Amino acid sequence: MVKVTGTKGNIVDVQILGVGEVLRLLQQKQKRIIIGEELGIVRAGTFIQEEVKESIIGNRAEKKSVDSGNFANSIEFKKIAKDEGRVSPSSRKYPNGQTTDKVALILENGTSKIRPRRHFGNTKTRNQQKIKEIIEDEIKRNI
Amino acid sequence: MGITQVQSTTFLSDTINLIRDKIKNGIEDPIFDSRPSGQKLCYTSYPQNAVTYPIISIVDRGINQVSRLGMASEGALISLNVEIRIWARNVKERDGIFDSVYSFLRQDQLDATSGLADSNLHDFQLLSAVNIDEDGEGGPRSKVCEYQFLIIVD
Numbered sequence: 001m002v003k004v005t006g007t008k009g010n011i012v013d014v015q016i017l018g019v020g021e022v023l024r025l026l027q028q029k030q031k032r033i034i035i036g037e038e039l040g041i042v043r044a045g046t047f048i049q050e051e052v053k054e055s056i057i058g059n060r061a062e063k064k065s066v067d068s069g070n071f072a073n074s075i076e077f078k079k080i081a082k083d084e085g086r087v088s089p090s091s092r093k094y095p096n097g098q099t100t101d102k103v104a105l106i107l108e109n110g111t112s113k114i115r116p117r118r119h120f121g122n123t124k125t126r127n128q129q130k131i132k133e134i135i136e137d138e139i140k141r142n143i
Numbered sequence: 144m145g146i147t148q149v150q151s152t153t154f155l156s157d158t159i160n161l162i163r164d165k166i167k168n169g170i171e172d173p174i175f176d177s178r179p180s181g182q183k184l185c186y187t188s189y190p191q192n193a194v195t196y197p198i199i200s201i202v203d204r205g206i207n208q209v210s211r212l213g214m215a216s217e218g219a220l221i222s223l224n225v226e227i228r229i230w231a232r233n234v235k236e237r238d239g240i241f242d243s244v245y246s247f248l249r250q251d252q253l254d255a256t257s258g259l260a261d262s263n264l265h266d267f268q269l270l271s272a273v274n275i276d277e278d279g280e281g282g283p284r285s286k287v288c289e290y291q292f293l294i295i296v297d
Contacts, residue, residue: 109275109287112230115189118204125205 029143036142037083040135045077045085047134051127052087055119060126062117065107074100087120149263151296155203158223158292159187161262162248163201166227169247173197173236196283197231197240204289218297224270225292230285234276237284245269248290259292266293 006012051060056072058064065071074089089104110116145164149157163185172184178195186200204224212218227244231237252259252267259267270289277283 105273106275109228109273109285110189111275111277111285112283113277121204125207128207 032142033139036139037135039142040138041083041085042077042079043138044131044134045079045087048087048123048127048131049075049077051123052119055123060122062119062122063115065117065119070094071100071103071107147257147262149294154221154263154294154296155206155223158225158264158294159201159203161264162225162227163187165251166199166201166244166247169251170199170240170243173240194230197229197236199240199244200226200228200230202226202228209293212295212297216297218295221294221296223292223294225290227288227290228285229288230283232281232283234284237274237286241272241286241288245288263294264292265295266291268292 002014002016003011004014052075053072054060055062056065056075058066070092071089074092075087076090077085077087079085089100092100094100094103104120106114107117108120146157146161149161167183167185170184172178174195174197178184182195184197184199186194186198188202189200190198202225204226206221206223209220209222212220229237229240229244231240248259248267251257254261259265268291270291272286272288275285275287277285
């Protein structure tokens with residue numbers, strides 16, 4: 001109950017109803033936004049994981065880097081923190097002892113003998129807007 | 144006279160050439176006296192011909208428009224990633240050149256008449272520095288450094 005001065009100088013009692021309900025509604029919305037954001041990160045991460053694989057197998061602008069399929073198959077998305085995910089190669093061994101994560105570094109940046117094939121960097125640049133859209137969509141769907 | 148200002152219509156080539164010129168003039172070439180004629184310290188693409196290490200290559204690594212400068216404006220804020228890669232004969236030389244390049248650019252940001260910001264390259268940031276060492280004796284040691292700049296175009 002709040003007391004305010006009326007237009008004729010008298011005191012008017014004003015009762016605000018439903019404060020609890022509004023607070024509960026806002027808290028529910030906040031929870032749904034957080035859930036939407038988390039789902040959005042997973043969806044966007046999975047999308048980027050597939051885009052990097054497409055790039056490696058030659059379906060994007062970069063030159064393909066397929067030999068045994070080990071490299072493309074090693075690409076995986078992991079949610080590493082509350083608002084953070086990572087798409088990277090897991091460490092798989094080739095018969096010659098090299099690992100996919102070392103090969104990824106060399107292919108991404110090139111050496112004095114091979115030109116870079118930026119599967120990761122170019123995928124990120126190409127899809128920055130798409131990542132935002134996926135997360136936004138997921139939040140909107142959850143509200 | 145080299146590039147002194149990044150212009151709106153030629154911002155990509157201006158940025159690469161400006162950074163090349165700055166590094167060329169600001170960093171000491173460790174083999175200045177013995178470098179073969181026709182070869183140089185800085186390149187704006189990966190060299191196709193034989194080179195003598197150390198060298199520094201400067202290439203762009205992606206551009207995106209961060210935002211427009213207003214609803215009724217044709218201007219935009221552009222984020223440009225630049226790769227400055229140091230190729231050296233050994234780890235000590237590689238790391239020494241990296242230190243020199245990074246310190247030089249960091250300290251060149253706010254110079255009143257010729258600094259990066261005055262040339263329209265704002266918000267200097269080093270995003271990452273990754274070592275790529277090639278196997279074998281005499282295999283070049285390189286460090287791939289990604290820098291980011293914001294450019295106002297209008």
